[in-house]
Amino acid sequence: MKPRSRLALHVPAPSSRPGDKPDFSGLDIPEAGEIRRPPCDTAEAEMRDLPYALIRVLDDEGAPQGDWAPRLSPDVLRGGLRAMLLTRAFDERLFRIQRQGKTSFYMKSTGEEAIAVAASMALGAKDMCFPTYRFVGWLMARSHPLLPLVNQIFSNEKDPLKGRQLPILYSAREYGFYSLSGNVGSRFGHAVGWAMASAYKGDDKIAMGVIGEGTTAEGDFHEALTFASVYRAPVILAITNNQWAISSFSGIAGAEATTFAAKALAYGIPGLRVDGNDFLAVWAAIRWAAERARLNLGATLIEFFTYRAEGHSTSDDPAKYRPSEEAGAWPLGDPVERLKQHLIAQNEWDEARHEALIAELTEEVRAAVKEGERAGVLGQSKPSVKEMFENVFEEPDWRLIEQRREMGS
């Protein structure tokens, strides 16, 4: 027997820190089209390679490859591109609005737009999404008007949430978009409960829960998987692995040891690992999992592999903990550029149309922001104080009525 060594504590550290050259050499990235696509009714036990693979459709030239390539019409693809560009234009403008002091807080989804947009388009109008705060693309893809979002961001008197919730933590029930939580992860299980209710009622609607890779460390994640597995809930459980949870890299959430998709193995549900910057791959994976759910075959866990190209929020300065060139060095590119390249390669798009679309969307966002500003930016026009006592219950109890009276309103 070898002499025993002293025990030592392992603390994961990322491959590079500020000042270092970004280093993604540790990533194993297969060619587009390389990964097999089993029929969606395949038994989980026969797909245990997939959580360690990386499903990619678009190759470096923007050509679709392999079995996962979905057949989507150019109109659908252009719709996806539009929603992604709108998301980006919105994020850019509203981020600047925060810097101008017109709102207190903002979070962008830059680099991750394909996931929310493709999921929104690939699922049905009555399906329900339990999103994260980087999922505004879902709303953009469903043509949610911009103005109510802006009014919430300004917390003005037209704010649909009446000044109660942070900017960007939207609620849009009519759009299949559940109320966003400030506590991360706590609504992941709601997706499973909702899906189980759908099954119990004999309905045809499915649910999608979304969680960040950092948040998979919360009990909510594991509990949701347990229930999804036990009851074969018709739910898609999606992890957006954008490599960073505020300042902690994915290794702190467990990525040194295994993939996030592989967490599915222990629960006996299929796990897919998908290039999240590849619109077509995201679409294909969501459709595969949705079909499986609609066949009563239960849940699928999908890890969307992506990169958080910007800071966590307006309160964050990522230069403190990661190299600033890291986003540019991300080997899976930018989702907008990749879909654009694909459309151009198919002769369905060109630079001029692209520029014109960006100009049009920038104007659309500008107009919505202007209109929101007319109603008032943060602190200028105010939701009524009286209303803050409403909606605590459907009918206020005596205590609420008393408080409202005491406040003289």
Add this chain to the structure above:
Amino acid sequence: MNAAKNNEATELTYRDACREALRDAMSRDERVFLMGEDVGHYGGCYGVSKGLLEEFGPERIRDTPLSENGFTGLGVGAALNGMRPIVEIMTVNFSLLALDQIVNNAALLRHMSGGQFGVPLVIRMATGAGRQLAAQHSHSFEGLYAHIPGLKVLTPATLEDARGMLWTALEDPDPVIIFEHVMLYNMMGTLSADAGALPIDKAAVRREGKDVSLITYGGSLPKALAAAEELSKNGVEAEVVDLRTLRPLDDETILASVRKTRRAVIVDEGWRTGSLSAEISARIMENALWDLDAPVARVCSAEIPIPYSHHLEEAALPQTPDIVAAARGVTG
């Protein structure tokens, strides 16, 4: 910043004072380490641990996975194995995820193991509203924790206390929760270079007065002091009692003040119903009813989820004019 070597007072913020306390504890005792979300390179979500990673390394300033119940439980384990962990939870709302570890474990292990397993664990967290962070980051659950036997609950409201209560908490053999109110972090003040450990079982009279006792803690202390100044302009001399520790409550100091002034206003950022303010009020009734010249008054937060919008948040929280009005109400 490094503590000055001489006895001169240095100017700093409450946040700096919290950091000085951490630095001092880490330097003094190898067993002490800090763990929580983003405490390392980020320096903690309120910047309290900024710079400590460079000084003490990633094993002692430890970034954790996002798992409040998880790392609080780990803290319990480490405390049982001879360490002196400081667990940082970003904000009190997130500590609710860790209630099982705090309430069902840390608080009762000693008792239920027949005294075999004590848990010398310190949990620090931000609390309170005022920064426009909406309900899930703005509540005040100190009273809820003060309800739990087996826990000690501290609410440092001055720089001296932020600097001085941590070490005493770490020396305590049982779990201690320290609440740092978010509106105090930027408060400026001075700290003498020999500032050190302070008791964690005594309230403090921050301002002497004879006409009414304003009993408060944490983020409401500056508001109560401002109210006392305001009242003084009209000849009402308020005494301000800073509870400092919510469990165990220092009844002696509270009652002595009330017996002197014969009137009490309790200022508590928690909700009124079933609150800490209710507990204090009950104790005054039980022990000093015949010394009172007026019913006890309370100033608490509106009983709604604390809203995001600044003016709604202001309207929902106890404010200086509300305290002044309540004090006028009992002083007639």
